Amino acid sequence: MSTETQSSSNRERDERRRVILDYVLEHGQASAATLTEVTGRSLMTVHRDLDELASRGLVRKFHGGVSALPTSMFESSSDFRKQRNAQVKKALAMTAVELIEPGMSILLDDSTTVLELAKLLPSKAPLTVLTNYRDAIDVLVEEPEIRVIAIGGTYSKTHNSFVGSPHLTGLDSYAVDIVFQSTSTMDGHMTYHQEEDLVLMKRAMLDAGTRKVLMMDSSKVGRTSLHQFVPLAAFTDVILSDDVPRSMFTELPENVLLHFA
Structure with a gap:
């Protein structure tokens, strides 16, 4: 994969994860199935995104979906703040x-x-x-x-x-x-x-x-x-x-x- 193609792929991934974060923060929680509709991507891709967001402390993952952490935890997170x-x-x-x-x-x-x-x-x-x-x-x-x-x-x-x-x-x-x-x-x-x-x-x-x-x-x-x-x-x-x-x-x-x- 060329450097330009990789950069474009990374931007698309980051934007997709911003969309997921915004949706979860607004609604409190969301199922993986719902997030496939929101993002237009496969269930496997959404699960990979949710795993990454959970590992960074931005969401709490449960079976079948994710929930938002308390607002204070979102606001403390450098990763989350960089996206706002x-x-x-x-x-x-x-x-x-x-x-x-x-x-x-x-x-x-x-x-x-x-x-x-x-x-x-x-x-x-x-x-x-x-x-x-x-x-x-x-x-x-x-x-x-x-x-x-x-x-x-x-x-x-x-x-x-x-x-x-x-x-x-x-x-x-x-x-x-x-x-x-x-x-x-x-x-x-x-x-x-x-x-x-x-x-x-x-x-x-x-x-x-x-x-x-x-x-x-x-x-x-x-x-x-x-x-x-x-x-x-x-x-x-x-x-x-x-x-x-x-x-x-x-x-x-x-x-x-x-x-x-």
Whole structure:
């Protein structure tokens, strides 16, 4: 099989699995027979897809079908997050990269939104990039003009990142030019995250930066999660997708710059 044919086959497979995930998340559960109708593929192919999705912790397989895991588990999964709103995340990254100049030091969190920014960083090299996200490390580690510093603690397979208490990560010893982050949800005044240990690490990351940039698409706006992260006023810049209502942010402090992608 040629490289081009293999690439096309992989895209088709990934899109089919996105369709399956979306259907299961919307309906709570689905039989394999139903998913053959939804995808237009054979029962054998659907079972292979379900085995792979279950092995990645995205669905729970039972005899004859699958069910959705709790929403918090979906939102924690790096694999699942990478498949959500991919084009919007790319647009946010295109806006964010314009804030970067060659020679800067940059800190990236383990959000899939910020991962799209990591893919654009070679165009701004030379750079020093700190991150706890394995995907971002993989993207950048072979770039000759980008110095990569891995931070964090214990590896989390769910997040595909290294997570540790702030006093164990060494984050308090760094001072970077810009921190780029995303988080679970936000309203007009506060940001939120569903996991307490990640809140603590994200706060330590934010403290390390001179300029602090939040990147959020509209699916995260106007909602809350279990734990408060930081007020929007803790950021110097907030980059939002263009479909977010401007009326939500009429009371932001003057020090916060709004950008729309």
